Amino acid sequence: MSKETPVPALSPRSRLVRAGAVLAIGAMALTACSSSSKPKASGTPAPTSNANGKPILIGTIQDLTGPVTGLMKGARQAMEAYVAMVNSEGGIGGRPLQLVTADSKIDCNATRAAYNDLAPKVEAFVGSVSVIDGCAADVLQKWPKLPAVFQQLDPSLANIATVLTAAPNPSGQSVGGLKWISGKNPGAIQHIGILVNKRAAFAAHEMRAGLEAIGGHVSFTEDVSTEVQTDFTAEVIKMKSAGVQWVSIDSFQLEAVARFLDNAKQQNWHPKVITAATAYDGNFFSVADPAAAEGVYLPQHFALFLGEDRKTSKGVDSYLTWLQKVHPGAKPDLFGAYAWANAMLYTQARNAAGGANATGEQVVKALINTKKFDADGLISESDPGDQKAATCYLVAQIKGGKYVRLFPDSGYSCDGAQYVPYTGS
Numbered sequence: 152m153s154k155e156t157p158v159p160a161l162s163p164r165s166r167l168v169r170a171g172a173v174l175a176i177g178a179m180a181l182t183a184c185s186s187s188s189k190p191k192a193s194g195t196p197a198p199t200s201n202a203n204g205k206p207i208l209i210g211t212i213q214d215l216t217g218p219v220t221g222l223m224k225g226a227r228q229a230m231e232a233y234v235a236m237v238n239s240e241g242g243i244g245g246r247p248l249q250l251v252t253a254d255s256k257i258d259c260n261a262t263r264a265a266y267n268d269l270a271p272k273v274e275a276f277v278g279s280v281s282v283i284d285g286c287a288a289d290v291l292q293k294w295p296k297l298p299a300v301f302q303q304l305d306p307s308l309a310n311i312a313t314v315l316t317a318a319p320n321p322s323g324q325s326v327g328g329l330k331w332i333s334g335k336n337p338g339a340i341q342h343i344g345i346l347v348n349k350r351a352a353f354a355a356h357e358m359r360a361g362l363e364a365i366g367g368h369v370s371f372t373e374d375v376s377t378e379v380q381t382d383f384t385a386e387v388i389k390m391k392s393a394g395v396q397w398v399s400i401d402s403f404q405l406e407a408v409a410r411f412l413d414n415a416k417q418q419n420w421h422p423k424v425i426t427a428a429t430a431y432d433g434n435f436f437s438v439a440d441p442a443a444a445e446g447v448y449l450p451q452h453f454a455l456f457l458g459e460d461r462k463t464s465k466g467v468d469s470y471l472t473w474l475q476k477v478h479p480g481a482k483p484d485l486f487g488a489y490a491w492a493n494a495m496l497y498t499q500a501r502n503a504a505g506g507a508n509a510t511g512e513q514v515v516k517a518l519i520n521t522k523k524f525d526a527d528g529l530i531s532e533s534d535p536g537d538q539k540a541a542t543c544y545l546v547a548q549i550k551g552g553k554y555v556r557l558f559p560d561s562g563y564s565c566d567g568a569q570y571v572p573y574t575g576s
Contacts, residue, residue, distance in 0.1 A: 200235075202242025204507065206249035209234075209497070210269035211301075211490075212279040217256035226280040227252070229487035232473040233278070233494040243498060244507025255279075259286035266290040274511060276301060277497045278490035284308060296511040298518060300497040302489040309538050313511075315518045317492040318452070318530050319538040322353075323572040324361025328450025328544040330567040331558055332424055333365070336397070339423040344371040344395035346386060346411070348402040350378065355402040357573045362399070364571040371395050377407035384414045391420045401428040409439035416443040424448060431547065431554060433457050433482045441552030449547040449554070452531040452540075452563075456488045459547075459554055463561040466492070466529030492526035496535060499524070531563045542568035 211230045213223035230250060238247045251273050253265035266287040269276070276299040281287075285305030291297075292311055299314040306322055308314045333340040343362055347355040352374070359369055371393045373386055390398065400411055408427045415421070426448045430439070454460040460467045470491045474481055497514070500521060504513035518535060525532040531541035543563035547554050558564060 200238035200242070200247050201240065202238045202245055202247035204242065204244070204246035207243060207246050207501075207507075208249050208251050208273045209275050209277045210251045210253070210266075210273035210279070211277055212253045212255050212262070212265045212269065212281060213486075214257045214281050215254040217254075217258055217261070219257060222257065222282070223280045223486050225482070225484035225487035226278060226490035228474060228478045228481050229470065229483075229490040230278040230494060232470070232477040233491055235477050236469065236473045237498060243501055246507045248498075255281040255284075257282050259283050262286040263290055270294050270297060273297075275299065275497060275501075275514065278494050280304070280486050280490060296515070298497065298500075298511055298514045300493045300500075300518065302486075302493060312519075313515050315496075315515075315535050315538065317496040317524055317526060317533065317535055318489060319533055319535065319540045321538065321540055321572070322357065322574070323540070323570055324357045324364075325452060325540060325542050325544065325568070325570050326361045326365050327542055327564070327566065327568040328546045329362060329426075330365055330569075331544075331546050331564070332426070332448050332450060333367075336423040339396040340365070340367040342394050342396040343367050343369045343399065344390040344393065344397070344422075345369055345399045346383070346403070347372060347374045348377045348404070348407065349374050350376075351402040355399070356575055358399050358401050360573045360575070361571045362397075365569075367397075377403050380407075381410065382414060383407075383411045384418065387411070387414045387418050387420055390422075391418060396422050397424040397426075398422050399426050401426055403427065403429060405429055405432055405435055406438050409435070409444070412443040412447070413440055416440070421446075426450065430549065431455075431457075431485075433484060436552060441549070444549045445551075447549045449549070450544055451547065452544055453485070453488060454529050454545070455547060455554060455556060456483050456485075456529065457554065458483075459556060460528075460561070464528035466495070466525070466527030469527065470529060488529060492530050495526045495529075496521065496524055528562065540570050542570050544568065 213227045234248045234250055251269055253269055255262040255265050262281050262283055263286050267290050279301040285307055291299055291314055297313055303316050345355055345359055371390050400408055408430050430447055431449050454464045454467050456467050500517035501509050501514050504517040521536045522534050523532055524535050531543045533541040543565040545563050546557045548557050
């Protein structure tokens with residue numbers, strides 16, 4: 152609540168709400184916008200399948216109803232688009248992929264029930280995204296030969312041998328992009344202000360630990376309730392008075408980011424650096440004033456999948472192309488990009504394991520042997536087999552109401568790449 156507030160200890164359960172879940176919270180705030188993506192138009196022919204063998208049934212589970220409607224709709228749409236692409240190319244050894252779907256409803260019991268129901272019916276779980284996916288841990292442990300390849304928001308799932316992900320996110324902070332930003336803004340890192348969204352506190356504490364590990368000094372931090380707080384003028388005035396030059400609001404949902412930036416503009420306060428991880432979103436400029444958002448930095452470990460990197464990333468181009476074929480008018484989002492990447496990881500591993508006739512056990516082994524993966528440039532290279540996070544990065548910035556890549560010109564840079572583990576619990 153004041154300067155030099157120490158990082159509080161967090162319970163293991165709080166790890167549910169961290170970097171990935173922060174983005175879920177951001178999506179919650181904008182469901183009305185994101186769920187307006189048009190479904191596949193009536194009468195639009197489905198892409199032709201060139202696979203005629205026995206279908207490979209894969210389960211995919213997302214939060215679609217419950218307290219927030221359509222939260223993970225982007226991931227479901229991406230999975231449908233990916234399956235259509237693979238089947239148009241002949242499937243896996245002539246066997247088409249077929250989705251078996253369920254809704255986890257942002258509810259622990261519903262999540263557990265969905266996995267219980269699908270587990271006996273499918274050959275793998277692929278591309279699932281659920282805010283409280285950790286509730287399925289006991290179910291997944293009962294199926295030691297069933298691959299589960301999806302983006303985990305609860306890092307404890309990584310302790311289950313069959314659960315792997317294309318973009319591992321262990322507790323900690325990748326700091327290469329932060330180092331690059333610091334180099335472009337001398338001195339700013341010595342005057343850091345962090346506003347902690349109480350609902351996503353763990354992500355903010357990881358960010359603080361990462362900044363301090365590279366020589367940063369946090370001179371101001373304060374906890375806020377972004378879901379109920381409609382004005383951040385008081386915090387802006389406090390940070391301005393404290394001489395803060397680097398602001399992290401990376402744990403904020405989109406609407407809170409927009410409100411903070413508006414308040415800073417109203418106070419004519421322009422710190423050298425503002426980082427806001429959730430601001431890279433197709434809905435951001437529907438709630439944010441581009442002039443207030445000017446200059447916000449976006450260090451990240453996935454490509455600019457809204458379209459900026461389409462010409463230089465095969466993974467981005469494939470995702471966007473097939474998303475529009477299957478769901479005309481749909482907006483790409485991070486959940487969809489992660490679902491697409493995980494589906495790619497599964498099919499790559501299955502082909503390596505023998506393709507059409509590969510057993511679940513063989514696929515899991517192939518996944519564990521996958522030490523380098525980048526989904527054709529859609530994500531920064533990670534180590535799925537050992538569940539090591541990506542450290543190479545890109546840095547983008549908001550300029551003139553657009554997302555502009557600053558560094559590198561294409562792909563990812565590994566200069567200064569480092570992952571700082573966070574041991575707070």
